[in-house]
Amino acid sequence: MPELPEVATIISSLKPLLVGRRITGTEVFLAKMVKSPSPEDFIREVTGRVITGIERKGKFLLFLLDQSHLIVVHLRMTGRLICCSLETPRDKYLHVVFYLDDGNELRFQDMRQFGTINFMPLGDRQSFAPLQALGPDALDPALTRDALKKRFNGRRGHIKSVLLDQAVVCGLGNIYANEVLWKARIHPERSVDTLTNNEVARLYKCIKEILNEAVEHRGTTLRDYVDSHGVPGDFQKMLSVHGREGELCPVCGHKIEKLKCGGRSAYVCPCCQK
DNA sequence: CAGGTAGCCTGTTAGC
DNA sequence: TGCTAACAGGCTACCT
Numbered sequence: 135m136p137e138l139p140e141v142a143t144i145i146s147s148l149k150p151l152l153v154g155r156r157i158t159g160t161e162v163f164l165a166k167m168v169k170s171p172s173p174e175d176f177i178r179e180v181t182g183r184v185i186t187g188i189e190r191k192g193k194f195l196l197f198l199l200d201q202s203h204l205i206v207v208h209l210r211m212t213g214r215l216i217c218c219s220l221e222t223p224r225d226k227y228l229h230v231v232f233y234l235d236d237g238n239e240l241r242f243q244d245m246r247q248f249g250t251i252n253f254m255p256l257g258d259r260q261s262f263a264p265l266q267a268l269g270p271d272a273l274d275p276a277l278t279r280d281a282l283k284k285r286f287n288g289r290r291g292h293i294k295s296v297l298l299d300q301a302v303v304c305g306l307g308n309i310y311a312n313e314v315l316w317k318a319r320i321h322p323e324r325s326v327d328t329l330t331n332n333e334v335a336r337l338y339k340c341i342k343e344i345l346n347e348a349v350e351h352r353g354t355t356l357r358d359y360v361d362s363h364g365v366p367g368d369f370q371k372m373l374s375v376h377g378r379e380g381e382l383c384p385v386c387g388h389k390i391e392k393l394k395c396g397g398r399s400a401y402v403c404p405c406c407q408k
Numbered sequence: 409c410a411g412g413t414a415g416c417c418t419g420t421t422a423g424c
Numbered sequence: 425t426g427c428t429a430a431c432a433g434g435c436t437a438c439c440t
Binding site: 193210211212246250264300309310358376399 | 431432433434435
């Protein structure tokens, strides 16, 4: 579900509600959502700790706890983090709840049960494989145009698959990869090693522009995504090609086509994207 | 290494 | 209307 802009929006909406709060109790209703440690150990370790900060790496949420510990959450397709009062009716997809010292609670909900939660000492962050495997965050200022070009070096796959590979650059998912490639006028099936310097420069610029614009619009809600107050995003109305098969390209007026690329839907303007 | 597929789940939608 | 198949924003394991 959420890609970089949605995760960034969730975090910015959670921070004022969570930072400084102590977790006074924890309940796990669906054990498999907590990957490590065991649900019993998770409940014991997490309860009593204070949330001192929330960070993002790609699509991962990192909840910093006092005494140098960390909760790592990935929402995958349909995961939600909702902060609300105890009285708010509970969703049938509620799997984990954290009770807070201000009377509110943080809920982890996930219809498709693909999301993941891990707890670990801060020192294990570097060795935690899912985080270790990530390339630089797409909005990290350290990711310069040259750095992006270097990330592409030695690869020959379709550019769309490369953009979705979180080990190359993290944060882009299917929606924004489609939008970025359209804006950069690059066909998703172009092999990454055939891109000219000019095209990489366009790609770089469009990644930053699209993601920043989507953050400003508080993310894209096509179906499931909402922020931590339950409020949907706004960027879906800004989408140029994603989900718009048969509609007209906003730039040239040709019909947008849908094709399969790496098993995922790719939406392209056959006129603009070469 | 690249690229395809199945699998993890449930719900919605397109098509017959 | 009712049923079924395909599909949905992610990621991994496994195969060719």
